[in-house]
Amino acid sequence: MRRMPFILTLLASLLLFNSLVHAQNTGPTTVTIALTDDPPSGDPHKTRGANGGHLLFNLFDGLVELSGDMMSVTPALATSWEQIDDLTWSFTLREGVKFHNGEPFTAESVRYSIERVLDPNAVRFNTDFRQIGEVDVVDDYHVLIHLKTPDPVFIAKIAGLHMVPPVYTASVSEEEFGAHPVGTGPYKLVEWVLGQRLVLEANDDYWNGRPSVDRLIFRPIPEASTRLAELQAGTVDIITGLNYDAIPLVDADPSLRVEANSGRRTVMMHMDLLNGAKPLQDVRVRQAMSYAVDRQLLIDAVLNGYGTPLATIFRPDMAGYSADFQPYPYDPERAKELLAEAGYPNGFTIRFMTSDGIVNKGVEVAEALAAMLGDVGIKVEVLPVALQVMRDMYIGNPDPAGGNVEPLFMFNYGAAIPDATSPLKALIQTGGIEAFYEDPVMNELINEYGSETNVEKRNQVAHEIQEKLYNDLPVIALYLQLDTYGVNERIDWKARKDEYILGKDIALR
């Protein structure tokens, strides 16, 4: 019994010591981020999708980089560049940059990386660089890039062309490189356990200064409510894919907040106009459908306000966007008139394929649209399916003449740069990978837009394209979808338009 006080004292001092240690804990700062899934690979030339981007844009750099709002291009591995003529670009490279494995970054790295992307015998998911011809190494820190065709947005596109170290990359298999990627980026990969975690550590030698957060941990958590619970428990600092329905829960918690970006994805009702349902082939019907939709109500009621109405698939930040075209006003009377003119005074019946994966709350959005279209007499039967079913049906349709797909379907397009060439070529131009439309004039205009380097002329072409998109409605644009994130208040971070979560954008409060 007499020893009790001694033991108690010992315990008390241990506890005190322990808490002192904790109070003085100045260990590495860690930010944990919940993703919806594992990134598929660490190979920047073989990965696509948002989950891949979170990894790649932390590990790698391009010659230039795009700001978080996509509005400006700033120097990265190139310090300056110059367009010599329509087809030739000259880059001056940053000196003294090293890859994570110590390999120096030089003009040779640029040549090797670009040739690796363009390798015709390898599977590459990025097709934005087909216009690149040859790369000339002038000296260690100067390269010339020759284009096969003029590209007005070349400089923005190459922000996504990541530089890999030639010696290391050539010495390992592509599989090995994907599992152990090496770049020049602000973070380096230290551990990757598929299905569990991805650990990145700040690069002490980063050319733009060491980032302030020492460690980033990405955890793949497929279930949205589980991600939310992790955020509420304080075990995760940022969650991606926050459900709109969960926003009030996050708002109600003083230690959490909601962040949203300015929207990369345009949401639309897409249609098979080559061989789909007959009523849709009449432009008046399509216009009636556009008049029948109350875009703002849709955004407020279904998306908790996280959306911006759109007139066409041109996002307001895209080159050549014109404010002359405003979203069709909600006018059910006009819609009924147009339907009657088109010969459908009593409307018609059509199926509408959608998925929760193709746009946020895709099924509820489609049901709301169905109700609005129902008000003007178009009876819409919503057909909810898995995202994969839709992708399998609509992307790269084996029959370019259309007709073997559901004629009306929900779609989204998230262009990676503020330019409409890629969505126009994919969605509108005949032969595009998800296009069901044929208009020779439009096809020609899209080619012009894609290659015209004179800004004024290009804007004129863009205006013509938007006018046609607005009047002929090859797709019925609905709104710009904003991505929402749940964030712990200890984190200082703003969501980027490109959807990626980058350690260099994060600071602790």
Next chain:
Amino acid sequence: MGRYVVRRSLQAVFVILAVLVVTFILLRAIGDPARLLVSPEGSRENLAQIRHALGLDVPLHVQFVRFMADAVKGDFGNSFTFGRPALGLVLERMPATLLLTLVALGLAVPVGMLLGTISAVRRNSVYDNLATTLAVLGRAVPNFWLSIMLIVVFGAYLKWLPPSGFGTWKHLVMPAVALSAGLAAMVARLTRSSLLEVMGHDFVRTAKAKGLTESRVLYRHVMRNALIPIATVVGLQAGHLLGGAIITETIFAWPGVGRLLTQSIYNYDYPVVQTSVFVISVTFVFLNLAIDLLYALIDPRIRYE
């Protein structure tokens, strides 16, 4: 016994082969993985290039022959999504799944039997009603709902346990409870009815008449006989636990085969789906075999000749 094991093992090999063939055909019927892999910003040439690289541009029967020839050599191809060997991906995930299902099984059987025994011994008492209600609830509540409720209450609200993930015993508690609930409920109800049935037999009355204590009668005579139907059901359900693990693993971000399988089905990742189904069916088939052999231990009347 020996001959029986050989016969059952041959049957098992046949079942597994059949599973491989069916999986192969069904997968090819659902869709084209190249269209899922190609960027929506891509081109038709790009699509063809991907299809070629994945070996999907040759006729189905050629694909099948290639697949079987490689599979026999233990090569299940590379994951379309991750580009790594599928077998490695699946085997890497197997321990997590086994841990989860074994712990769930180890939780469900004793808990269920305890509840069932209380119910049977104190038949129609408050305890019986309580245990029976619990059993009905455990059976009726969907697994995913229970999982999410556990996460919300113990993970997000009370903060007693990590909401999801893998690593410590704390991470294991909620997924194991969620996965075991249904089976525990089933075992409880079965134990109750089975015990009650055995208790009515003459030999139990004889045992009591001999002057044996209540507990001795229960454990030596009643329980032993009631175990056989319970073992059968547990054996069958153990395989179903693997199926339940698919949902549980996805909700709890548990890095097991079930979650990999779901992910791969979504991505039309043929090699990984085929390999996961192969590994799971091997486990299932041999688990059933093991249970059948266990009967002989529980019940001396059962002999395999």
